Amino acid sequence: MNFNRKQYTEDDLLALYRGILLPRLIEERMLILLRQGRITKWFSGIGQEAISVGATLALNPDEYILPLHRNLGVFTGRNIPLDRLFAQFQGKTTGFTKGRDRSFHFGSKEHHIVGMISHLGPQLAVADGIALADLLDRKQKATLVFSGDGGASEGDFHEALNVAAVWGLPVIFMIENNGYGLSTPNSEQFKFASFIDKGPAYGIDTLQIDGNNVLEVYDTVRQAAASIRQNPRPILIEAMTFRMRGHEEASGTKYVPQELFEKWVKKDPVENFEKYLLDEMVLTSRSQVAIREELKSLIEEGLDKAFAVPMPEPNVAEELADMYRPFAPALITPTSPNTTEKRFVDAISDGLRQSLEHYPELVIMGQDIAEYGGVFKVTEGFVEQFGKQRIRNTPLCESAIVGIGLGMSVKEKKSVIEMQFADFVTSAFNQVVNNLAKSHYRWGQNADVVIRMPTGAGTAAGPFHSQSNEAWFFHTPGLKIVYPSSPYDAKGLLNAAIADPNPVLYFEHKLLYRSVASQIPDEYYTLEIGKAKLVTEGDDISIITYGMGVHWATRLLQTMPEVSADILDLRTLLPWDQEAVAQTVKKTGRVLILHEDTLTGGIGAEISAWISENCFNYLDGPVIRVASLDTAVPFSPPLEQQFLPVQRLQEKVAQLLKY
Incomplete structure (x- = not known):
């Protein structure tokens, strides 16, 4: 040598x-x-x-x-x-x-x-x-x-x-x-x-x-x-x-x-x-x-x-608490009454833009998001305002980009990562569930990363551009999952997700991008993660849902004026609002859980089990789930409509009302 x-x-x-x-x-x-x-x-x-x-x-x-x-x-x-x-x-x-x-x-x-x-x-x-x-x-x-x-x-x-x-x-x-x-x-x-x-x-x-x-x-x-x-x-x-x-x-x-x-x-x-x-x-x-x-x-x-040194004394409260970096946000409400009508997609874009202004350390990464503005044009015009250092086109490498997000967190930076479609997150699955989710629990390093997930069917996009895959991550402690259904919630929850120092998967239904609009505040504001919202109030049944399900349930009730129902929009899936669920169950005694994801092993199963364990005495009938078929998402529109739960929703509501 x-x-x-x-x-x-x-x-x-x-x-x-x-x-x-x-x-x-x-x-x-x-x-x-x-x-x-x-x-x-x-x-x-x-x-x-x-x-x-x-x-x-x-x-x-x-x-x-x-x-x-x-x-x-x-x-x-x-x-x-x-x-x-x-x-x-x-x-x-x-x-x-x-x-x-x-x-x-x-x-x-x-x-x-x-x-x-x-x-x-x-x-x-x-x-x-x-x-x-x-x-x-x-x-x-x-x-x-x-x-x-x-x-x-x-x-x-x-x-x-x-x-x-x-x-x-x-x-x-x-x-x-x-x-x-x-x-x-x-x-x-x-x-x-x-x-x-x-x-x-x-x-x-x-x-x-x-x-x-x-x-x-x-x-x-x-x-x-x-x-x-x-x-x-x-x-x-x-x-x-x-x-x-x-x-x-x-x-x-x-x-x-x-x-x-x-x-x-x-x-x-x-x-x-x-x-x-x-x-x-x-x-x-x-x-x-x-x-x-x-x-x-x-x-x-x-x-x-x-x-x-003695071996550790097990402490349940400490174990649960350490899955996440402690964060007690002060909710930010607009000081000006000014509002503008914005579509769902515009609200997301508005939130991203204002968060970039709010957090100089924030970087957005994703495929085709710079000059092209992303496949859904959410980041159109961002390069001109913030430059290519902060609005970064990435190679086709989902795993690396999520890992880069964790690395940037080590240096106290925030990142928003756009999955071109939620389906593509499979290529980064290991980084999400084993690196982002477990890092704080393991050695106290938080992952200040938001992953935007354009999701959902209804656009005849077939098996690889239409999946509702939120349940994959619902089972993973250390993650937070946000799923808004309105432009107002979309902006406020996105801002809140970016403010949160923990990893957040932010699901945005593609079919809502340009089909719904509402007046939303022009200023930067945040909403509470983990808090559900009553969309309608009634006494006959409770429909617990999120995302596109909110719109399906609302449209159905408009055709059934004889039915008085609570529609509870969960808005956040992890953590989900157990208190709000319990309140609506105790109020109506009849519960239907609706989601676009497939039935078996879906989020509805967990909420149903929780209701059975914690609210059984208030139930007047079984908790009924309505979800998509246990198949892949088909391409042809007639097959896709059969796959989705919309056609089965009225039948299930009628079934529940008989109890």
Whole structure:
């Protein structure tokens, strides 16, 4: 192994030595604790320490790093207190996740680290978001994100690199190529020779380095970071290395040929650097022993403190509360009586425009939303007013853009992301339900992201442009779901969603865009998320609905003057207004729940179950659900009308009135 110290001083070399030795000593101790049953799982980075340590020490302390399983050196390199680190491994409350997540699945804003989720690839886009925030603020910073060779097979890898290249984001993509994705060798992962072949295809610079040479890693990352601070752009670095233990300890290493271990043991990153420092007389036998003993003492001290902390005491209220960042908004009402008649689509556009004025840190992202104004023209004219830095056309990469939204939240920015159609959110599903929704619960990082979801059938758009998919997310704690039915609500709830620091899915029915209009305030205003609204009042039955269902129910009652009904517009689906539901149930005793989504597993099922459990004594008949057929959304108008619940609504109302 060739070490080139260049201009680096003895202090620099000793700092690298201490940096690479500490995670090795911690690992050796952890393997003992694992065998003793005092920790439950361990992902070993033995053999790969030079990459984490060299890269971390090469960056400025206030530059973000996004590590993976085998990057213990990132955490120790950022001087995280060892007792807190060990408490994290043990699931203690003094760790970084209050015992809610394990090992390196955590972040620390104080130490400028964003932790991984098990799906590996999504954090690459989060790094893009952090870098974009720095770019928008004209801060000369680099962001570094890790990926393994196996994880780089995920689509998130392509999306993150492509966006970083197109937008010129100052991100270092560090690929730790250790030859295996768990047990699958690279020959079964990809056909290209090496990751540096990827660079030209994306239009980005790439470098390949000896990942076991801590000095080479340090020098390469240091130069790359200095370069992209001055000339923002992504750089891909492929660090060639090898892990000397299993993917995690239980998996073993039987699948790896013995000759590979014999080859790579000679390239041990700690032993080789230690020998070099001894040969250069930067390190002496006495100082070598002294440093080892000092670090071992720090490890034992940290372990003693961590083991002394009791296991968490379960607290239901705290668990529920921590799913969301606390937020108590002061509702903003207009001070002027001035109103203008606006269509549903205009109200949404008005809300977006005024929120952009209200929040200078707000950025809107989506496909074709800039000069084109979006496929529904909601953002038409925005580029001229706010510029392309804040109104950003994106490549076709829903997952990356949602991940970028989370990354921007790390840097205290807000984002609104437009799904061209709600159906397309499937391509970002993992980012939404596992990253946005769980981030605050896991380590206190909120996701200040609103995802606009043009939804619904009735336009003969077929199975992939017509779905009502709100129920997919209704089951996911950590998200909020808003679904307005009128222009007034559309503007006020959108403004409220953008003000809220938690992730909000904002559903807007496409058929309402240009079919309904009303007088709404010209000024900026907000409405309360989680509060339902009585659209009509009556005594015979309660129709609980939202979105297009409000209009179906209203039109039906106009043809049935003999029926007196409450129509309760939920407006917000998560959280939904249980108090308002209970009030209308107690008032009429007959309940019909109407929604456009398919019947089985829909939101109506949950509300029906809740009514049965909490309001049973007030019911005069069964809770009846009316919803779309349990099929995909058909294209042909006659089939689509059969699919929708409108034709079955009057029959069900009549059925309910018989009780």
